[in-house]
Amino acid sequence: MITQSHSKADAVREEVRAILQEVLGLGQRAQALEDTTLLLGDLPELDSMAVATVLTALEERFDILIDDGDITAASFETFGNLVDLVRAKRA
Amino acid sequence: MPDPDLSGTAGLAPAPHRLFFLGDGEMALPCIARGPATAPRATLVIVPPFAEEMNRCRLWLSQTMIRLASHDIQSLMFDLPGTGDSALPWPAARWDHWVEATRQAIAWGYKTGSTHVLAVRFGALLAAAACHNMPDKAASLILAAAQESGAMVLRSLLRVAGNPATLSQRLDAGDTIVAGGYVLHSSLTGPILQQKLGPLLDGLELKRAALDLTGVPSPWLQIEPEEPAALVESTVRQLLQLIGRAT
Numbered sequence: 048m049i050t051q052s053h054s055k056a057d058a059v060r061e062e063v064r065a066i067l068q069e070v071l072g073l074g075q076r077a078q079a080l081e082d083t084t085l086l087l088g089d090l091p092e093l094d095s096m097a098v099a100t101v102l103t104a105l106e107e108r109f110d111i112l113i114d115d116g117d118i119t120a121a122s123f124e125t126f127g128n129l130v131d132l133v134r135a136k137r138a
Numbered sequence: 139m140p141d142p143d144l145s146g147t148a149g150l151a152p153a154p155h156r157l158f159f160l161g162d163g164e165m166a167l168p169c170i171a172r173g174p175a176t177a178p179r180a181t182l183v184i185v186p187p188f189a190e191e192m193n194r195c196r197l198w199l200s201q202t203m204i205r206l207a208s209h210d211i212q213s214l215m216f217d218l219p220g221t222g223d224s225a226l227p228w229p230a231a232r233w234d235h236w237v238e239a240t241r242q243a244i245a246w247g248y249k250t251g252s253t254h255v256l257a258v259r260f261g262a263l264l265a266a267a268a269c270h271n272m273p274d275k276a277a278s279l280i281l282a283a284a285q286e287s288g289a290m291v292l293r294s295l296l297r298v299a300g301n302p303a304t305l306s307q308r309l310d311a312g313d314t315i316v317a318g319g320y321v322l323h324s325s326l327t328g329p330i331l332q333q334k335l336g337p338l339l340d341g342l343e344l345k346r347a348a349l350d351l352t353g354v355p356s357p358w359l360q361i362e363p364e365e366p367a368a369l370v371e372s373t374v375r376q377l378l379q380l381i382g383r384a385t
Contacts (some may be wrong), residue, residue, distance in 0.1 A: 055368060066359075068178040068361050069355060069359060069360060070360060070361060071361060072360060072361060072364065076352070086187045092361060095298055096298050096318060096361065097361050099295075099297035099298045099318075100294070100298070100359055100361060102297060103293075103294040103297070103345045103359070104356075106290075115302065115303060115304075119164070130227065
């Protein structure tokens with residue numbers, strides 16, 4: 048049985064996936080994103096402009112404010128880390 | 139109210155466009171207009187997003203203008219001073235220039251009849267500022283994915299160059315920085331930082347509406363914007379309904 052908290056967590060993951068798909072134009076490749084999938088350095092689309100746009104999209108879609116202090120070198124390392132960043136800001 | 143008729147050949151052939159400048163010299167506004175120049179059903183003035191977001195939105199907005207023309211609605215899109223085909227160099231652009239340019243574009247619409255304003259992203263702040271104290275009132279102000287504050291607008295751009303908080307401090311100290319290819323300095327960013335949509339909208343005595351863009355792509359967030367057919371369809375349908383109600 049899926050608990051409500053898990054369901055909400057999955058909703059966050061899927062929204063982050065949708066944002067990466069839309070911002071980076073990943074198409075069907077977005078469906079293959081798993082928590083361990085490498086992002087920065089592995090997705091050629093993810094340059095500095097794209098990182099800035101992803102952060103803007105995350106802030107607007109989740110109605111959160113992500114300060115630079117919230118972002119570490121690991122934040123964009125994997126898909127799972129990025130999802131965790133959003134969860135932490137929503138907590 | 140029934141959905142507007144989007145069937146038939148409407149929108150399939152690009153309507154003739156007119157390119158012209160409003161005003162003279164460096165502050166002249168490069169404009170593109172589509173739709174009937176005389177006796178249009180209504181005129182829509184599009185107030186553009188900021189910097190890179192405008193580039194990403196151009197195809198969406200251009201296709202929307204073409205579709206509106208087939209419904210006898212004239213539309214105008216202009217480049218803010220310092221952007222696009224404007225003769226003013228970007229570093230010389232100022233918030234006040236942009237507000238005045240927006241007023242000029244809206245006033246152009248008045249000359250042709252009932253005029254609505256579509257304000258996109260950063261354009262919402264500009265349009266709201268411009269609509270204050272204008273001698274004539276727009277028939278409606280329609281917001282599209284409006285940004286709530288100038289701080290949010292600049293934060294997005296500054297991020298491209300580094301830590302927005304640190305860069306903001308440098309701007310406050312009088313430094314010039316480059317973010318995403320745009321030269322920024324406090325003469326431009328200071329007034330933008332002061333803008334908040336809520337207070338700007340307060341006291342505006344005109345009809346207001348917002349496009350519902352959920353479930354359709356957001357080109358301003360796309361590094362390589364995709365074909366905006368679904369977004370254009372949604373935008374045109376809603377604009378026709380809103381203009382039909384307000385005209």
